[in-house]
Amino acid sequence: MRRVVRILVAAALLLTPGAVTARADGGVPVVESPQGAVRGIAADGTWAYRGLPYASAGRWEPPRDDGGWTGVRDAGRFGPACVPFVKGSGSGPGFSEDCLSVNVTKPAGASAAPRPVLFWIYGGGFYEGRGDIPDPTRLARSTNTVVVTFNYRLGPLGFFAPPGGTDRRVNLALLDQQAALRWTARNIAAYGGDPARVAIVGQSAGGISVCAHMVSPASAGLFSRAVAQSAGCDALVAPDAARMRAAARELGRGLGCPDGAGQLACMKARPVAEIRKRTEWDVNVIATEQPPPWTPTVDGVTLPDLPSRLVDRGLVRRVPFLSGNTRHEGRLMVAGLYHWRHFRRVTAEDLDRLLVVEARGGAARLAGMRAAYTAARHGTRDKAYAAVITDGMACPIDADRRRFAAQGVPVGGYEFNGTVPFGDLIDGWWGMPLGSFHGTDQSYLFQRPLGPLPDVPLSGDRRRLAEAMGRYWGAFAAHGTPRAPGLPDWPSYAAGGLQRLEPGAIGPLTRERFRADHHCAVWDAPTAG
Numbered sequence: 001m002r003r004v005v006r007i008l009v010a011a012a013l014l015l016t017p018g019a020v021t022a023r024a025d026g027g028v029p030v031v032e033s034p035q036g037a038v039r040g041i042a043a044d045g046t047w048a049y050r051g052l053p054y055a056s057a058g059r060w061e062p063p064r065d066d067g068g069w070t071g072v073r074d075a076g077r078f079g080p081a082c083v084p085f086v087k088g089s090g091s092g093p094g095f096s097e098d099c100l101s102v103n104v105t106k107p108a109g110a111s112a113a114p115r116p117v118l119f120w121i122y123g124g125g126f127y128e129g130r131g132d133i134p135d136p137t138r139l140a141r142s143t144n145t146v147v148v149t150f151n152y153r154l155g156p157l158g159f160f161a162p163p164g165g166t167d168r169r170v171n172l173a174l175l176d177q178q179a180a181l182r183w184t185a186r187n188i189a190a191y192g193g194d195p196a197r198v199a200i201v202g203q204s205a206g207g208i209s210v211c212a213h214m215v216s217p218a219s220a221g222l223f224s225r226a227v228a229q230s231a232g233c234d235a236l237v238a239p240d241a242a243r244m245r246a247a248a249r250e251l252g253r254g255l256g257c258p259d260g261a262g263q264l265a266c267m268k269a270r271p272v273a274e275i276r277k278r279t280e281w282d283v284n285v286i287a288t289e290q291p292p293p294w295t296p297t298v299d300g301v302t303l304p305d306l307p308s309r310l311v312d313r314g315l316v317r318r319v320p321f322l323s324g325n326t327r328h329e330g331r332l333m334v335a336g337l338y339h340w341r342h343f344r345r346v347t348a349e350d351l352d353r354l355l356v357v358e359a360r361g362g363a364a365r366l367a368g369m370r371a372a373y374t375a376a377r378h379g380t381r382d383k384a385y386a387a388v389i390t391d392g393m394a395c396p397i398d399a400d401r402r403r404f405a406a407q408g409v410p411v412g413g414y415e416f417n418g419t420v421p422f423g424d425l426i427d428g429w430w431g432m433p434l435g436s437f438h439g440t441d442q443s444y445l446f447q448r449p450l451g452p453l454p455d456v457p458l459s460g461d462r463r464r465l466a467e468a469m470g471r472y473w474g475a476f477a478a479h480g481t482p483r484a485p486g487l488p489d490w491p492s493y494a495a496g497g498l499q500r501l502e503p504g505a506i507g508p509l510t511r512e513r514f515r516a517d518h519h520c521a522v523w524d525a526p527t528a529g
Contacts, residue, residue, distance in 0.1 A: 033190035035068035041076040042108060044137040049104040049191065051079035054150065054183035055176065056100060059268050060160050062169055063100060063179040078103060081130035083272055085155030085294070087280040089128050097157065097272055102150040102180055103131055104191045105140045114194035116477035118145040119184060119223065121177060123204030123439075126236065126295050127155050127281050134448040142447065142470025145477050146193035148184055152176035156251065156279045157272075159294040161241040162264050163249035170241050171302040174212055178302075181213075181222040199225035199477035203442045207231025207323070208296065211400070214317050215310040216302050225480050227473065228323040229441055232396035233307040236295040247293040254278045311403045320480035321404050324414035324498070325397050328435030330389025334382050335437075339430040346385045354388055361528025368522035382432045387519075395523040398514065401493060411493045412482055415509055416441040417502040418465055421456040422449065441501070445469050461503035468506060472499075 028047045031038045040049035052075055055063035079101030080094055106115065120136065122129035131149040140147040152158060158173030169175060185195050200223045202210040210226050211233035213219035238244065249259065255274055257266035267275075281292055298305055310316060338346055355373060359366035369388070378384040398413065405411045416436055419427075420443050423434040443450045444466040447458065458466050471484040482490045482499070491497025491508040500509040515521065 030072060031190050033187045035066065035187060036070060037072040038075045039072050040104075043105070044135075044141075045108055046105050046137045046140050047108050048106075048137070049075040050132075051075055051077050051101045051103065053079070054100055054102045055179040056098070057153075057172070057176070059097060059157065059272075060162065060172070060264070062172065062175050065179060065182060066100075078132040079151065081132070082151045082153050083155075083157060083276065084124075084128040084130075085157075085276060085280050086125075086128045087282040097153075099151045099153070100176060100179070101131070102148055102183055103136070104146060104148055104188070104193075105136045106146040106192055107141050107144060111192055114189065114197075115144060115146045115192055116197040116199065116474070117148060117184065117188055117193040117195070118143055118473065118477050119148045119181065119198055119200045121152075121200060121202035121206035121209045122149070123202065123206045123230075123442075124154070125281070125292075126158060126173060126205045127292065129154065129205070134442070134446040136446065138447040139445060139470070142467060143474030143477065145199075145474055146188060146191055148180070148188065148193075150177075150180040152180070155281075156248070156275060156294045159244065159297060161245035161248055161297070161299075163245060163252055163259070164261070165264060168241075168299045168301045170244060170297050170299045171212075174209065174216065174296060174302050175218075177209055177213070178216070178218050178222065181219065185222060196224060197477060198223045199227060199473075201227040201229070201473070202231065203229040204231055204438065205236070208233070208235050208237070211307050212237075212296055212303060214319075214321065214404075215304075215307050215315055217304070218302060220317065223317075223319065225320045225476055226317070226322070227476065228321070228397075228400075230325050230329060230393060230397075230438055231323075232393060233311070233400045235393075235396070237303070237306055238293075238295060238297040239306060241297050241299055244293045244297055251275070251278055308400070308403060311400075311407055314407055316404065316407050316409060318407070318409050320410040320412070320476065321401075322412040322414070322476055322482060323397055323401055324416060324441070324501075325390075325394045326436040326438060326440055327415055327417040328386065328390055329393045329438045330386035331383075331432060331434050332437035332439070333389050334386045335426075335430065335432065335434060338382070339432075345430065346381045348381065351381050351385050351388075354385060358388060358392060359527065362526050365522065365525035365527060368519075368525055372519040372522050380431055382430065386432070391518040391520070391523060394518040395515070395520040398511070398518075398520060399524075405493060410480065412476075412490060413493050413498040413511075414501050415498060415514060416444070417500065417505075418444055418462060419503075420444075420450060420462075421458075441469075444501075445473060465501060465503045465506065469501060 028040045053066040057063040080096035082099040131151045136147045152173045161170040207228035208231045210228040252263045355369045373384045375381045427433045472482040475484040476482040496511045498509045
């Protein structure tokens with residue numbers, strides 16, 4: 001699972017959605033919020049309030065809730081994004097360590113009653129991502145919600161165990177997210193949102209974050225529904241901080257800060273560009289078994305244990321929970337990391353190496369995987385390799401649903417199977433259609449393209465599916481159930497059903513069919529430990 005997740009995250013970074021510049025008009029009322037007065041802008045049928053500070057934090061310090069301002073604040077521009085740590089990703093004036101801001105977007109015009117709130121947590125492997133991408137205006141309109149997007153710290157600025165330190169609050173990015181949720185609880189009513197109906201929604205690393213908040217003690221009472229898209233709850237979560245602390249000590253040495261009591265202070269004084277240079281993730285390198293060290297970690301405070309263990313002990317929010325995957329999660333990973341960047345196909349050695357890693361020492365598990373993932377069964381080794389990545393995500397996601405349901409959490413599930421215009425342009429290159437790869441469900445939900453690509457609108461059945469997803473997600477935020485008038489009913493997970501979200505074919509998918517499609521019996525087989 002570790003290698004699958006690392007490849008998955010790397011591919012998510014290949015197509016980070018492009019920014020959209022909103023058209024600003026007048027006539028937007030000034031909001032009198034607990035923080036202070038705010039002047040927003042009109043943008044694509046919405047009213048938007050951008051770049052509002054929710055907290056402040058020094059380097060490697062927990063966030064402190066923002067105290068507000070006097071006068072009227074101009075909220076027409078997004079704040080700077082947090083510093084990313086992917087090789088080749090942006091740097092410069094658009095990025096800053098002082099980046100903890102929120103953006104509020106809602107349908108234009110007055111509402112007779114407070115709207116539900118959709119609190120979006122971006123993905124990007126915890127190494128990249130920003131709150132102004134994708135543009136949320138269509139999402140706010142399609143879901144009829146108040147959408148909150150925000151920035152949280154990334155890489156070694158977001159997850160850091162001080163060398164030789166005793167502070168156990170190493171999950172700074174999760175603390176940022178909790179601070180943004182507290183901001184929402186205090187302020188969202190002023191923007192027309194209902195603080196009693198806050199749905200946290202995240203994709204990939206954002207979905208892992210959603211799972212963390214389902215079990216983190218400090219997240220209690222901050223949300224009332226949760227949606228995890230393409231994310232297993234234990235994915236990228238380290239069982240303790242030992243590896244991260246060792247990596248922090250090594251980083252300090254590389255920055256010229258010797259071991260000892262003054263190492264942390266020395267590291268804080270170094271330019272962030274030096275930290276980036278020594279910790280950037282090179283997604284051009286075909287993934288290794290070891291995941292990056294700067295990710296969520298069991299610290300005994302924010303994450304008292306692995307999410308799966310906390311759920312099994314009953315230490316979980318009993319709020320409606322929705323999760324799902326895309327049908328071909330892994331295909332972009334193979335195309336991006338083998339075909340496009342290294343100009344070669346997957347070899348038999350590549351495939352078997354991945355299976356050995358995923359078997360994790362389980363002999364029966366390895367035998368089952370070698371039988372399930374062959375070129376003969378999947379058409380090519382490239383497709384077989386992609387299927388391992390897909391199933392290594394889909395089956396743990398379904399196991400999480402079973403785990404949540406066993407603890408009395410209202411659960412719903414789906415599998416998304418839609419394609420995007422970008423895929424149409426290159427489908428079949430190297431003999432492998434991209435299908436519904438990792439991130440395509442996000443493209444439909446936001447009705448925005450993936451990557452720095454032209455904004456080609458979805459049409460026909462694709463557009464109808466995107467509109468249906470907006471209504472399903474909006475209904476879930478409003479009522480805690482993804483059921484909307486005029487749309488196909490959402491099957492009961494308790495009765496063994498999932499929803500298939502496919503252009504022209506929205507309808508039920510049995511859990512038995514899902515498990516067979518993804519070889520989940522193989523993934524259920526024991527490992528060596």
